[in-house]
Amino acid sequence: MCNVCGCGTGETRIDGEAVDHEQEHEHVLADGTVHRHSHGPAGQKWAPVAAGHAHSHGPEGEHVHEDMDGSLHYGHGPAGAHAPGMSQAQMVKIEQNILAKNDGFAERNRSWLAERGILALNLVSSPGSGKTTLLVRTIEALKRRVPVAVVEGDQQTSFDAERIRATGAPALQINTGKGCHLDAHMVGRALEKLAPSDNSVLLIENVGNLVCPAAFDLGEAAKVVVLSVTEGEDKPLKYPDMFAAASLMLVNKIDLLPYLNFPVDKAIEYALRVNPKLQVIQVSATTGAGFHEWLGWIDARLAEAVAARTR
Amino acid sequence: MHEMSLAEGIRQIVEDAGRSQGFGKVKIVVLEIGELSSVEPESLRFCFDVVMKDSIADGAQLQIDPVPGSGWCMQCAETVPISALYDPCPKCGSYQVQATSGTEMRVKELEIE
Ligand SMILES: Nc1nc2c(ncn2[C@@H]2O[C@H](COP(=O)(O)OP(=O)(O)O)[C@@H](O)[C@H]2O)c(=O)[nH]1
Ligand SMILES: [Mg+2]
Ligand SMILES: [Zn+2]
Numbered sequence: 394m395c396n397v398c399g400c401g402t403g404e405t406r407i408d409g410e411a412v413d414h415e416q417e418h419e420h421v422l423a424d425g426t427v428h429r430h431s432h433g434p435a436g437q438k439w440a441p442v443a444a445g446h447a448h449s450h451g452p453e454g455e456h457v458h459e460d461m462d463g464s465l466h467y468g469h470g471p472a473g474a475h476a477p478g479m480s481q482a483q484m485v486k487i488e489q490n491i492l493a494k495n496d497g498f499a500e501r502n503r504s505w506l507a508e509r510g511i512l513a514l515n516l517v518s519s520p521g522s523g524k525t526t527l528l529v530r531t532i533e534a535l536k537r538r539v540p541v542a543v544v545e546g547d548q549q550t551s552f553d554a555e556r557i558r559a560t561g562a563p564a565l566q567i568n569t570g571k572g573c574h575l576d577a578h579m580v581g582r583a584l585e586k587l588a589p590s591d592n593s594v595l596l597i598e599n600v601g602n603l604v605c606p607a608a609f610d611l612g613e614a615a616k617v618v619v620l621s622v623t624e625g626e627d628k629p630l631k632y633p634d635m636f637a638a639a640s641l642m643l644v645n646k647i648d649l650l651p652y653l654n655f656p657v658d659k660a661i662e663y664a665l666r667v668n669p670k671l672q673v674i675q676v677s678a679t680t681g682a683g684f685h686e687w688l689g690w691i692d693a694r695l696a697e698a699v700a701a702r703t704r
Numbered sequence: 705m706h707e708m709s710l711a712e713g714i715r716q717i718v719e720d721a722g723r724s725q726g727f728g729k730v731k732i733v734v735l736e737i738g739e740l741s742s743v744e745p746e747s748l749r750f751c752f753d754v755v756m757k758d759s760i761a762d763g764a765q766l767q768i769d770p771v772p773g774s775g776w777c778m779q780c781a782e783t784v785p786i787s788a789l790y791d792p793c794p795k796c797g798s799y800q801v802q803a804t805s806g807t808e809m810r811v812k813e814l815e816i817e
Contacts, residue, residue: 482732487721487811491713491735573706605706633790634742666799667790 405579406568407586409551495609498577502612505584506595510702512695513595515611517635518619519628520601523645525553526678527619528596532560534688539695540593544583546575546600553598563587574605577612592699594691603632614694615640622646622653626660633667641672641690648677707744710809711751715759717811722760730761732815738806740773740789761814773806 490496506513516524525545532541543564545554554566565587567579580597589595597613599606607616618639620628623646629636636642642664644657661673674690676683718730733752737743745768752766773786777793778800784793786801793801 482815483817485721485725485727485814485816487717487813489717489811491710491717491809491811494713494716572709574709576709605709608706609709630790637790669800 405570405572406566407579407583408554408566409568492608495577498581499610499612502577502581502584504703505581506612506614507698507701508704509589510592510699511589511595512593512691512698513597513611513613514691514694515597515599515606515613515616516619517599517603517606517616517639518601518621519603519624522601522619522621522624523678524598524601524619525556527643527645527676528598529556529560530678530681530684531596531688531691532557532562534684535594535691536560536562540590542587542589542593542595544575544580544587544595544597546579546598548572548600563589569600573600573602574609575599575611576609580611592695592702594695603628603635607632607634607638614698617641617643619643619645620660620664622649622655622657622660626656627663629660629664629667636664636667636671639668639671641674643683643687644673644675645678647675647682648680707747707751708755710743710748711755714752714811715755715761718756718761718814719759721814722816727816728760729817730764730814731817732765732767733761734767734769734812734814736769736771736808736810736812738771738773738808739787740803740806741809742789743809745770769812771806771808773803775801775803777801 502513516528518524528543532543535541541562543554543557543562545551545557545564545566546569547553547566548569548571551566551568554564557564565583567575567583569575569579575597584595587595597611599611603618616635616639618635618641620642622644625631629642642661644660647657649655650657657675664671664673672690674683674686676687714733714735718733722728722730737745737748748768749766756762756764773788774783775786775793776782777784777796777798779796779798780793783804784795784801786794786803786806789803789807790799791801792799
């Protein structure tokens with residue numbers, strides 16, 4: 394595992410191979426040291442130290458020493474500011490977003506994709522909502538006019554990647570082991586291996602989970618959340634982060650509506666309550682209902698990606 | 705939420721800081737966690753203790769400074785307090801409230817030896 398960015402968990406596998414870190418990159422640390430090692434750069438971003446910031450342990454008004462190395466030492470205040478004999482706390486300012494590392498990798502993926510005019514969509518849902526079935530049908534419809542590549546995320550097995558490869562589209566399986574979501578570093582590695590063509594569509598099937606993938610930006614153009622009519626219509630309220638993070642909701646399995654008591658309008662109303670900008674398309678991955686609209690949505694986004702191509 | 709991943713992110717940040725700034729033991733890790741971030745503090749504490757084992761913050765105390773949630777209500781055209789993301793505006797009941805603070809998940813500072 395990379396010690397500086399801690400990126401390899403030792404469990405993640407891409408197409409069965411443990412994720413290695415062959416690609417050299419560098420971290421610029423707070424003290425200006427450049428640390429070179431393998432795999433993609435997040436570019437350490439240390440927030441500038443805010444001198445004079447009152448912190449939570451010490452009394453107000455104490456002053457702060459900033460060392461050459463950027464560390465801060467609190468508590469060497471004017472004489473008498475501390476009770477005698479009390480050891481003085483040494484504080485180091487960090488001010489770093491906990492997910493900053495992932496966000497750095499995601500931005501790198503985003504510009505890699507933008508350079509090539511590739512439209513990347515991150516499909517998220519509960520297990521069994523029909524993501525793989527949707528992908529297979531979508532690829533069948535698109536493949537004659539636009540190249541499609543797929544990144545498949547699952548905790549175990551490469552069944553889904555095999556289902557995709559049966560369509561003729563290149564697919565790479567990422568097994569996250571105990572990880573419950575794909576992260577941007579895994580996807581960056583997958584992009585290098587998969588090498589999708591310019592002006593193409595990259596479909597990412599995330600691990601079936603409506604919670605964690607919401608927080609992990611992969612560098613995609615849009616998250617597409619799939620809600621099937623065999624689930625509860627209140628899912629958008631129970632898992633609001635995911636519906637808020639998505640640009641499009643596909644209501645899947647509408648072929649089953651005659652046999653169920655699923656209030657589609659309520660589900661859509663709840664989703665819009667959480668995200669007023671969310672677009673909604675009702676589809677069936679088995680009959681192809683609604684696919685005209687869904688494919689049209691992809692075409693429009695792809696045209697944007699191609700027009701904005703930066704290379 | 706994914707408290708385990710968050711704890712791993714915290715460990716990386718702490719280890720990076722120790723390496724670049726040359727300290728070897730962390731006594732207190734101070735986080736800023738927004739009320740709207742959907743982080744479970746208790747679950748995070750549990751994961752923190754597990755994940756920090758054998759790091760420079762093994763056995764460190766975790767201090768979580770909560771950041772209250774607030775949002776901009778488009779109807780009222782003002783900032784209103786909210787206690788959960790996607791809650792209605794407490795004044796007018798509208799759902800058109802954009803969170804403006806309380807979503808942060810940051811490592812704020814460390815107390816070191
Ligand atoms: N009736 C019906 N079944 C579907 C539809 N889409 C997927 N399924 C079924 O739902 C199950 C789970 O689908 P899958 O694509 O593996 O879901 P994933 O876990 O989200 O990738 C399979 O048995 C599919 O055949 C649909 O539109 N209608
Ligand atoms: Mg699947
Ligand atoms: Zn209001």
